[in-house]
Amino acid sequence: MEQDYIKLIFGLKLKQIRTERGLSLFGLSKLSGLSKSYLNEIEKGKKYPKPDKIAALSEHLDVPYDDLVSLKLDKNLAPIGEILQSKLLKEIPLELLGIQESTLIDIVANAPQKITAFISTIIEIAKNYSFSKENFYLASVRSFQEANNNYIDELEEAVVKFAKTYQIDLTQQIRAQELEEVLVEEFGYTINYDELETHSELDKLRSIFIPKSKTLLITKNMDDAQRAFIYGKELAYNYLKIKDRLYTFSWIAFDNFDEVLNNFYASYFSGALIIPxxxxxxxxxxxxxxxxxxxxxxxxxxxxxxxxxxxxxxxxxxxxxxxxxxxxxxxxxxxxxxxxxxxxxxxxxxxxxxxxxxxxxxxxxxxxxxxxxxxxxxxxxxxxxxxxxxxxxxxxxxxxxxxxxxxxxxxxxxxxxxxxxxxxxxxxxxxxxxxxxxxxxxxxxxxxxxxxxxxxxxxxxxxxxxxIILEKRKKEMDTAKVVEDIQKKYSK
Structure with a gap:
């Protein structure tokens, strides 16, 4: 169990118990003998108290020691525990969206019941609309694109440097053959056009990359533009030194958020290369x-x-x-x-x-x-x-x-x-x-x-x-108007 998770859970439980007892941080400080700033650090999940201090809190809050240190959460905090334990906050690079993890923790710590209700609502919506992990990851990347006006300056610069390094003329139409040569000569790729044709189950896939042998299996049923785009993505993975990546196009499933984000980076690089x-x-x-x-x-x-x-x-x-x-x-x-x-x-x-x-x-x-x-x-x-x-x-x-x-x-x-x-x-x-x-x-x-x-x-x-939705809304407004008129009539 990660230490961060243990500290967060203890902090959430302490704050919940303190609040239920009607104590402020100052009040708990006077009661337990622990400083207010130290208690504040504990509740924010930044520090974990030593056994003697836990014993003091247990005594003065009238809570069994074992209950206080247990990682089991009551119904109000259970959804938060699930989110924290799932490592969701670690898996998604929140900083890309301008969010600090510590800020999220503070929000959770300051309003656990409201956050729990919010998380439970999100979970219910996800269940009802079959919102998968992949949907969540893709939505996160879309938010990242929108937050950056869908323009990544580092990738634009990388494309220009790549073109100079490998002498690709960005003023001329870039053909698949030119990109294939760079993959083969510079990055040791082997291109196989036959294997995918023998598997009817793979008719939706356009390419599979085998990292061990650096073999790119690619379907014949594509035009030059489609091949160029796939080659551009492969060049991006290599030139940008991206290790955590997807190996099929189109994708089958994502294991983590980095794969989704890197897939976006590679697609962006390829698009910027082919369309300067x-x-x-x-x-x-x-x-x-x-x-x-x-x-x-x-x-x-x-x-x-x-x-x-x-x-x-x-x-x-x-x-x-x-x-x-x-x-x-x-x-x-x-x-x-x-x-x-x-x-x-x-x-x-x-x-x-x-x-x-x-x-x-x-x-x-x-x-x-x-x-x-x-x-x-x-x-x-x-x-x-x-x-x-x-x-x-x-x-x-x-x-x-x-x-x-x-x-x-x-x-x-x-x-x-x-x-x-x-x-x-x-x-x-x-x-x-x-x-x-x-x-x-x-x-x-x-x-x-x-x-x-x-x-x-x-x-x-x-x-x-x-x-029908407008008609329903109008009916509701008409009903509200009649109720308002009746209230006015009998309030005179």
Whole structure:
């Protein structure tokens, strides 16, 4: 049992007993003969008293010595004990999110019953929504991205240094073969294209890395851009000297938080290598300078890099906040099966604040007016390789507008399935300063909601369900108003 855990549990128990006895720290100090500062250190889990001091506390608090030193917690503190004993605070690098572990401990120590209720609530929510350890880790990484405006300066610098070291020209399109050569020649990799093809059970995996022999098993069923991205991740693990990593892509399971965070670092490095910052900034400035948004130029921007549209859109979430000060933005990825009415939001990122388009309960219907869904509907009908659309999405209730760009492409690994990725930038003064095409008549503005069940737009031809949540809320408000009127009537 870790000493830190033992000290924390003793401190929590002491504070609970002292509080139940109605004693202040000063009062317990006078009663026990131990200094107030020493008792405060004990309750914060920073010190553990010697046996003679525990005996004094036991006597004056009228608590059996064995109960005081026992690690067993009563019902009020049990959930906190589970969290502490699980090493959750050690497993997640809280400092990355700007949180000190000592601060959390102080919060727990100062309000154990409230924290217990909060933790119990989180646990119940996790159970009801099948919120796994992996979900928690991924949410933590997403919070880290959002806290840093999804821009990691050290990784951007590392990419530039890497390119110089291995003479990779960032002004030219980077092909998979060029990255493969570095993996083989500099890092001793062996690339195997045949093994995965013999295992039908592994059809969802694109690569497996065998560290002992430095063998990278990679599926043949990929285009050059997909291979380049995987090679970029492998180069990141080696160049950044990352040891705690995942060995499959896509991932199967995470053992600890470091694997998740390092997977993000490797993906970021790969994206920044294949889609260099300087080049993308220059292209965006040209695009934003036009008085009318040019779809062909944007398509040319996407094609300029050896990367999928999704990779380019994700790279935009790094560049727009840093180089254009456009921090109020969101990124969404939907999946959709042909001839299905279901749209699954399986990836989202919100910078600066929680934007309006966000994941909702699975039994609600996302707004069909979203450009993300429009492009999916279009591509499932046309069967084309790429569908693009752009609009200003107006949320009347929240009085907010977003410039939203969306692309839909076929899922390369699933037949009759499609993906859409979209990026939305809040229409504010900063965006108006950075772009010249917002007022052009060709750019349409569309009133949108979040889900049909919560939408107040009247006579919507795209509506998939009645606004039952709004109706329920209105009924509750009407009931409250009648109750208020009755109270006023009989209070005269």
């Amino acid at each position: 910052r300087q080049s993308l900034v220059e292209q965006l400035k040209k695009l934003f300078a036009k008085k009318r948004f040019n779809e062909k130029e944007f398509q040319s921007l996407l094609n300029h890099y050896n990367a999928s549209p999704e990779s380019v859109y994700q790279r935009l979430t790094n560049i727009l906040p840093k180089d254009f000060s456009l921090k109020n933005l969101f990124f969404l990825r939907f999946s959709h099966k042909k001839d299905s009415s279901k749209f699954v939001l399986n990836k989202e990122l919100h910078l600066a604040k929680q934007q309006s388009p966000r994941a909702r309960e699975t039994n609600e219907h996302y707004c069909q007016r979203w450009v993300s869904l429009k492009t999916l509907n279009a591509i499932s009908k046309s069967g084309s390789d790429h569908e693009f659309d752009i609009q200003i999405s107006n949320y009347p209730v929240e009085e907010r507008q977003y410039l939203v760009l969306a692309s839909a492409t076929p899922d390369p690994f699933k037949a009759n399935q499609y993906r859409s990725i979209s990026i939305g930038i809040e229409l504010n003064t900063q965006l108006k300063r950075k772009t010249n095409f917002l007022d052009h008549r060709s750019l349409k503005t569309v009133d949108v909601g979040v889900t049909c069940e919560r939408c107040s737009i009247i006579n919507c031809s795209e509506r998939q369900a009645d606004p």
